[in-house]
Amino acid sequence: MKPKACSARLLTSLLLLNQAGLWVWAQEPQLRIVIVEGEGAINNIKQRVNREPIVQVEDENRRPVAGAAIVFALPNQGPSGVFPNGSTTLTTITDSQGRASAVGIRPNNQAGQLQIRVTASFQGQAASAVITQTNVSGAGSSAGLSTGAKVLIVVAVASAAVAGGVIAATRGGGGTTPTAPATPATVITPGTPTVGGPR
Numbered sequence: 420m421k422p423k424a425c426s427a428r429l430l431t432s433l434l435l436l437n438q439a440g441l442w443v444w445a446q447e448p449q450l451r452i453v454i455v456e457g458e459g460a461i462n463n464i465k466q467r468v469n470r471e472p473i474v475q476v477e478d479e480n481r482r483p484v485a486g487a488a489i490v491f492a493l494p495n496q497g498p499s500g501v502f503p504n505g506s507t508t509l510t511t512i513t514d515s516q517g518r519a520s521a522v523g524i525r526p527n528n529q530a531g532q533l534q535i536r537v538t539a540s541f542q543g544q545a546a547s548a549v550i551t552q553t554n555v556s557g558a559g560s561s562a563g564l565s566t567g568a569k570v571l572i573v574v575a576v577a578s579a580a581v582a583g584g585v586i587a588a589t590r591g592g593g594g595t596t597p598t599a600p601a602t603p604a605t606v607i608t609p610g611t612p613t614v615g616g617p618r
Contacts, residue, residue, distance in 0.1 A: 449479035450487070450546035452539050455518065460552045462500070462526040469500065472550045473520040476513050476539045483517025487541035491521040498531035498554040500524045513539075526554045 457472030472491065476484040493499045493507040502509040503523040513519045521535070535550040 450484065450539055450541060450544045451477050451479075452537055452546050452548040453477060454537075454548060454550055457521075457535070457550050457552065462524075462552055462554045464526045464528055464530060464554045464556050469524045469526050469552070471520050471522055471524070472535055472537070472552075473518060474537055474539075474548065474550075476517045476519070476541065476546070483513070483515075484539075484541050485513055485515045485517055487513045487517070487519075487539045489513060489519040490538045492536040492538075493524070494533055498527070498529045498533040500526040500533070500554075528556075530554050530556050 453475045455473040455475050457470050460470035460472075462469035474489065476487040476489070478484050489511050491502075491509045491511075493501070495507055499507065501507060501524070502521065503525075509521050511519045511521075526533075530553075532551060532553050535552065536547065537550060538545065538547045
């Protein structure tokens with residue numbers, strides 16, 4: 420009698436554990452976050468302008484998930500910013516297309532790379548992603564080149580123009596001394612570099 424009771428309890432325990440295991444397996448996160456806009460964006464900290472991050476939440480079949488809770492979180496220190504509410508976090512809900520955006524981020528005054536952490540939750544499931552952006556100072560830097568690189572480009576263009584002028588003057592003259600042009604051929608301006616020709 421006792422062996423049958425023990426085996427019945429063991430069988431019941433195994434069935435319960437198996438059911439619990441299946442339940443845990445079925446509850447694994449199936450959400451995913453797709454970054455639609457904002458990855459790699461350059462934020463001008465002097466003008467307090469940034470590119471709005473937009474994400475889309477999808478289920479395991481890549482269908483949009485409407486009504487998912489989204490939290491955008493900016494770093495608490497270093498290159499960062501604040502949302503319109505003055506906080507470093509913003510909570511919102513995905514629309515009918517499964518999309519949510521972090522509107523109105525104002526970058527702080529520290530240049531460098533920042534990571535916006537995004538978490539999504541829906542009916543007990545969760546997903547996370549990171550959007551990487553860069554805070555820079557000045558409009559000239561927003562084109563993706565550093566100031567030093569732009570200066571090198573301007574100097575190279577100016578040098579090529581001068582060299583071309585000297586070659587043209589020495590080949591075209593019949594033994595006469597080349598003269599400088601009446602107007603400057605190259606203009607170098609600090610800030611956003613520009614190169615102009617004779618006027």
